[in-house]
Amino acid sequence: MTVTERKWWKDGVVYQIYPASFKDSNGDGIGDLNGIISQLDYIRSIGVNVIWICPMYDSPQVDMGYDVRDYEKVYEPYGTVEDMERLIAECHVRGMRIILDLVVNHTSDQHAWFRESRSSKTNPKRDWYIWRPARYDSNGNRKPPNNWLGNFGGSCWEWDETTQEYYLHLFCPEQPDLNWENPETRQAIYKSAMEFWLERGVDGFRVDTVNMYSKGEMMDAPVSDPESEWQFAGFQYCNGPQMTQYLNEMNEILEKYDAMTVGECPHTPDMARVLKYVSAKEKQLNMVFQFDVVDIGQGPYKFQTTPKNYTLPSFKRAIARTQDIIRDTDAWTTVFLENHDQSRSISRFASDAPEHRVASGKLLALMCCALSGTLFIYQGQELGMTNFPIEWDMSEYKDVDSSNYYAMVAQRSNNCSNALVSAKASLQHLARDHARVPLSWSTGPHNGFSPADSKAQPWMRPLDDAHVCNAKQQQTDKSSVLAFWKRMLQLRREYADLLVYGEFDDLHEEHEELFVFAKTWRGQKAVTVLNFTDREVEMKLPKEIAGAKRELLVSSVDDVMEGALGSYEGRIYLLS
Structure with missing residues (x-):
């Protein structure tokens, strides 16, 4: 095992904030920076020590801020540069760090x-x-x-x-791609998008579409969809020949500030390429988001699938690929199940049925906290928030990706009702919209997202289940998903060697119901056992572990059975 250098961002627990949907402080129906500041103590109480703010830059909002009009200004409904400076300062006063989204593959066409x-x-x-x-x-x-x-x-x-x-434009027509081959352009990007904010104290960046800057020769993509004139080209425009040079240049700036980077790295099945990006000696990126896990169950075009269209072994193999990045290397990895581009993890990977939602939220919390790498939590994940229901009308889907897909199906199928029902079922399972509904703070008006006397409606419809899932209630409920996240993050800190840095081994790869994995660090060993079904399952451990003396470190349920796991139960055992 390679001895890994300890860095602040390796032990970090990062809480991702989608500004429009986190907390509205002024009653205009849109979340804002002052709303974030008002809840920093809540965020810190979870056990988080880094916050990541999704794009808060001046933007026409064609793609929810990922179309930047001016890197050095703040989107007016969110606040001002001065509000950002106060947010940075308030994080630092609390011993927390703050990272921003760096969106530099493209700008807005209004830039x-x-x-x-x-x-x-x-x-x-x-x-x-x-x-x-x-x-x-x-x-x-x-x-x-x-x-x-x-x-x-x-x-x-x-x-x-x-x-x-x-x-x-790899994304919307309103998002033209920058030409990174022009050195003058690169210097302007570094100065305006990076140094402007590093000078104001930000601690790093989540780097959007980080492997798309070098496009290569831009040849035609192979035909994978004979019905379309346009073909998937991710393997053409990702990981081009100049990526190493560009990331080395960016890293030179970041190192001066001890700033962290986590890159969004799609369409990169070659793990050797991923390792090159995150190897410490390569000086490119600190870590990346691999999409192996969250891409599970997606179709050839993301939504061309049916809900839960995957097996547990395929889910486990995807986790193993991201965990193995740190095996005998100088690289680092990430742990995440949710972000602004994903639907809710309970709905996708466990069960959002009312009787199973809490157990599922705890199961996934336990799993995440037992995996190695920097842990990322998305707002509302700590509460066990779920997808909005299938009964909601298509008008509630605000994301350009969702509306474009539904329109494409309507056009291709000549508005066939069966095709549209299938399209909506897929969106209800996978759409990005589910992560973008306002956070449920209480059972009050607007679920506490906006002030009670606010006349404006929230920009997206709040969930209907705040009476059983809201932050105010969970803060005093010892049996809540939030209370369990706090407990697990405390445990993760106590056993950081094993849980944050330990080597991962899947012990039952082909088991269809249980996920059993070991974590090893210099003679110490822990085993995590997870039941991904809605019924009791016999606990099967490999012989060498079944016979070892083991101490139950934590279970996600109160009543632990001998020899079996309850529905959606997770446990961690310490072996001696």
Whole structure:
């Protein structure tokens, strides 16, 4: 086992905040920075020591802030730069750190840089974005430069009438991709998006779409969807030839501030490539989010699937791939089940049935806290919040990805009712919208998200189940999901060698009902046993462990049975 250097971010427990949906302090129906400041003591009480703020920059909000109009300003409904400076200071006073979302693969089409770039072919900033001439087919019809499918559907290319060329946008047409091959562009990005905030005291970044900056040769992607003109191209535009250079440059800046990075790293099945990104000696990124776990059960196009379309062994193998990043390496890894781009983990990986929600929330909390790496919790996960119900109308889905998919199915199926029912069922299981509903703070008006006398409705409909799942009630309920998260995070700190740094081994990979894994650190050993079913299951341990003396460290239920696990029960045993 490689001895791993201890860093503050390795022992970190990070709480991710989606500003629009966390806490509305002024009654306009939109969460804001002052709302976050008002709840820092609550966040700290969970056992968290880092907060991550999703994009709070000035933005037209086409993609919920991931379309940045100005890196050096704050989106007005959220507050001001001064509010951000106060938030940074208030975190530090509490012994907490704060990281921001770094969104630099693209900007908004309203960013001053892009407005200049598209103004003429001779503008000094023309080459700050990726422009290409049209292709023409045999009939003389104008076509985009290649067949790449955008992440939100349609072509990755948008025609610009003014200069008669296409520009690249891997996401919405309003999110043009920056040209990282231009050194002047890179320096402007580092100065405006990174150093502006590092100078104000932020402690690092979650780096959005971190492996997309170097696009390679931009050749046509292979045909994987014969019904579409546009083809999945993630393996074309991710992990290009200049990625090492660009990340080394960024790291030089970050090291001056002892700042951490966690990169979003999609479409990278080659674990050797992942290791290169996060190896300490490579000086690129501290860690990445691998999507192996949260991609489980998705279709060829994310939503082209049915709910729970995966097996427990495939889920376990995905976890093993991310855990094995630290085996005999100088690399580091992450633990997460939820973020702003995922639906709720209880609904996806356990059971959100009313009788199982609390047990499921505790089971997943125990599992996360027993896995190695930096732990990330998404707002509301600590309460056991779940997806909103299937009965909600499609009008409640606000995310561009959801509405685009539903519209595509309607168009392809000629509004076939069966196809639309299936599409909605998939969205109800997987849509990003479920993570974006306002946090349930209490049973009061607007679930306590907005002030009680607020005349404005929250920007998204709050959940209907606040009477059984809200932060105020759970703070005084010793049997709540929140109380269990606090207990588990305390245990994780007490046994950090084993639980944060230990080596992971799956002991029952093909078991369809139990997830049993060992954690080992220099002679110390713990075993975690998780029942992913709604019924009692016999506890099967490998012979060498079944015969060892073991001490029950924690169970997610109060009444622990001998020889069997209750429905959605998890346990950790210490072996001696």
